Amino acid sequence: MKRARVVDYKIGRLPDAMKKGSALLGGERLQLPVYRGALPGISGFEKLRSVEGEFLHLQPADGRIVERSFDASELEEACRRLSAVLEIVGDGIEGRLLCADQRPPARRLAVQSL
Numbered sequence: 192m193k194r195a196r197v198v199d200y201k202i203g204r205l206p207d208a209m210k211k212g213s214a215l216l217g218g219e220r221l222q223l224p225v226y227r228g229a230l231p232g233i234s235g236f237e238k239l240r241s242v243e244g245e246f247l248h249l250q251p252a253d254g255r256i257v258e259r260s261f262d263a264s265e266l267e268e269a270c271r272r273l274s275a276v277l278e279i280v281g282d283g284i285e286g287r288l289l290c291a292d293q294r295p296p297a298r299r300l301a302v303q304s305l
Contacts, residue, residue, distance in 0.1 A: 193238075193239065193240045193241065194239065194240065194241045194242070194243075195230065195236065195239050195241075195242045195243075196242070196243045196244070196245060197223055197226045197227050197230070197242060197243070197244045197245070197266075198244075198245045198246075198247060199222050199223055199226065199244075199245070199246050199247070200246075200247050200249065201246060201247070201248040201249065202248070202249045202250075202251060203251070205248055205250060205257055221273060221276070223244040223246070223261065223266060223269065224266065224269040224270040224272075224273040225273065226244075227242050227244060227266055227269075227270055228270055228273070230242060241263040242263055242266055243260065243261060243262055243263055243266060244260070244261040244265070244266040244269075245258060245259065245260045245261065246258065246259045
């Protein structure tokens, strides 16, 4: 496989960052790069040459679908930035500047094999 596209489906209220056309600045910045970074560890995705990203935001109230796509170079740049962000977070945890949230999680993530 030479090319792939990572699609992150969202539902609910459209975040301000998506309204402004800048989804990578609205907190979603971490998700696509994390998913993209995981691909080489999945069988069949080890030798990708190009990976694009896309948010599809489903609006249940009016049935609209708002999309924001990122070409391979945009997603690669986000992956480079993610590495720096994770290093800063790791340093903060090690230096006890950041603490884990002790509250019970409001939601749980479920992953299913299809």
